[in-house]
Amino acid sequence: MFKKHKGLLLATSLTMVVALSACSSGKSNTPATVAPSTDTAASPSSTTAPEPAAIRIFTSDFSQPVPGGATMSNPTLKYLADKTNTKLDIVFLPHTQMDQQLSTKYAAGDIPDVVMGWNAGGELFANNQLLELNDYIDQYGPNLKKVIPQSAWDAVTIDGKILGIPEPAGGNVTENSIFYVRKDWMDKVGITEAPKTPDELLTLLRAFRDQDPNGNGQKDEIPFSSRENLSWVNNIFGMYGQTHTTAKYENNELLPGFITSNNKQGLGFMRTMFEEKLIDSEFMTNKRNVWEQKIQQGIVGMWNHDPSLAWDWQDRLNKSLPNEKPDVVAFATPRAPGVTDVGSLRTSTNKVYLVTKKAKDPAAVIKFFDWLATQEGQEFVNFGIPGDTYTNEGGKIVYDKQKDTDAKTSTWRSLILNIVGYNEELLKIKLDNEQAFEKQKMAYEVARNESIPNLMSALPAIKTNQPEVPNFGYNNLPIYLEAATQIIMGEKPLDYFDEFVTQYKSLGGAEAIKQASDWYNSTQK
């Protein structure tokens, strides 16, 4: 029975493949023949407009409703392609599984012209697959050079070679996780100043727990909430100078942050929080939507998140709790005594567009990104297609935010295509609200003034050939997550941490540390 069905299925799918490929080959012919003619019509001065360059891009979908179907059939991307004289083929990969899907695609030999990444290191770099961009950017990227600050270029430069086009962090900040707190709750419990030390933070959280700040008479407050696999707790650990994603240089060795004594203190703090019910009892299983819902329900007092979402949070709470006058503010990470750098890992880039050695026309790729950095390009990234979602009359921009939001184009367009860190003028128009602008500015300021230096930004991929500690760094390392949760939830004493460190080293950690330290001592000192 089954075998017959499979055969039949295959036969039908075979015919379908044939039919499809016939269709698609027909399709791909049309733009190639039509595009030059429209181009000449648009710019009559050039008699022979160059053929649009085909660019294939892998990017994250940032968990947004991205356009499905062929890239060139989407009006927004079609406009972009026409403007930059390219033929785009953008492949959106699911945000949370991006690394896995990239590995699988590379393994299948599918290496595109451009790949979005988070830094210039990583798999492509380690395998010498990245194109050095210095000359191309000098020649074709004048606008890129103008709008992207040196700190962002530095983050993607290894041995003097620029290996990607960075998007500076929003607001040109230096970290991507800060503390948010319900200021209205603080007012209710009578604490006016943001906590400066871990002890003051505990006092505030205890007050949230005990004094019913949401005023419903029930003890349902969650003073602090975070997400599964110890994500969005960085600033708690950061009070002690290291988080699990940072690295520390100590005694001629480069150590991953999670095995340092600073991190032990952080775990101790988390343990106290759990013991006293100051952290969400479900902090190890909260998925994003559950976590967001809890905050929007008005039962969470404090959380860590991205600085560029300050207004987003306020706006959500305004909508979900219209009677409570919620007030979400960002505050600087408290500082444990004797710690110099607090906060979360220093990141001066949001994302990086890497150009591979497989790129057919690197110059066209750089020109493509350079257009996004022009004033016209920035307006497109922020407001969409002129005449559709915004108009620009003599420098005065009128933005139809409702239309842009309804068309579901506003979020993915800027998340994926933005290459400019901070354009105050455009930000003001985009938020269209003085209070929103102030909130956002304040959060950016917090995030610009703290961070833990990133010692690993140019670290080449480290391989130990040990299954449990295959590389240097965090990457949701199961043995760390397991030990950390057991300590936090009180199943193991805090000193179990030292046992964990020994174990980590014997399972490949020592090898990883040695390789990383050799690299650091020879290139970074």
Added chain:
Amino acid sequence: MSERKMSYVGLPRKLPNSGRSIGKERHAREPLAKFIRKHWPLYVMVVPMLAYFLVFKYIPLLGSVIAFKDYNIFDGFIASKWVGFQWFETLATERKFLLIFRNTLIISLYQIVFAFPAPIILALLLNEVRKTAFKRTVQTLVYLPHFLSWALVYGMAYMMFSTQTGLVTQLLSHFDMPPIHLLQAPEYFRTLVVGAGIWKEMGWSAIIFLAALTGISPSLYEAAQLDGASRWRQLLHVTLPGLLPAIVILLLLKVGNVLDVGFEQIYVFLNPLTYSVGEVLDTYSFRLGIINGEFSITTAIGLFKSIIGFVLLVSVNKLSNKITGEGLY
């Protein structure tokens, strides 16, 4: 009885002489090429299936060589360095491997003991129902969960067992009982996963048994009734033997897959608190292979699994042939 059994399985095996004689006759009468030309539509129909197995099953088998190489995706299959049995040695000396292997076997055992009989019992129960409308309704309701994805099942489990908002927690609090950390507690993990599996797949798997039940000749029941057999006796001596071939085949297939416990099912429920009881070979190799890009060692795990599955299948099939006279081949 024996005639009916044959309609399910083992037809060629039961008739070895006649099977061979067809071949012999063909050889005696005409050459192979002519035979094929004469019956070409049959051979053409077989081509897609052969192509399917060749392209999707046999050619990928060649990729197993990377279990013996230090595979680098940019170098490719050919250029990567040979390392012999290094990955198998790493596995054998891996601290966690025994634990993971044990977890896999335990969960698999639970599945065979609890999840495997569930659809059989359901099918037998449904078979005894007289009102067709009621039977159909129940059948539809119990197989609906099959169409939910595991992510959704986890979402529902969360809604039931969340310690803050869960239905069960709220029920417990009505009786002044403390909430149970069902999703975070290692001691409940396997029960939860196997239980969720039963809930999701029981109705769907019962379909094949229901189909087998309709194949039992009503005359057998009539004869049993004439002999004065009660319903229970009929179940024991007519229905169950009628089902046996189907049960044996599915059990054999399950034993062959004893190390596959269902990746998604486990993965959605797994969190760092339950690694110690819930990490199985599939989730472990996913983490290693896909997240960390250790393709070689993952392939080694896969190969190891296949070999164990193969050996088990062959030996259990032999055993079954001896004891019950039923088997896959």
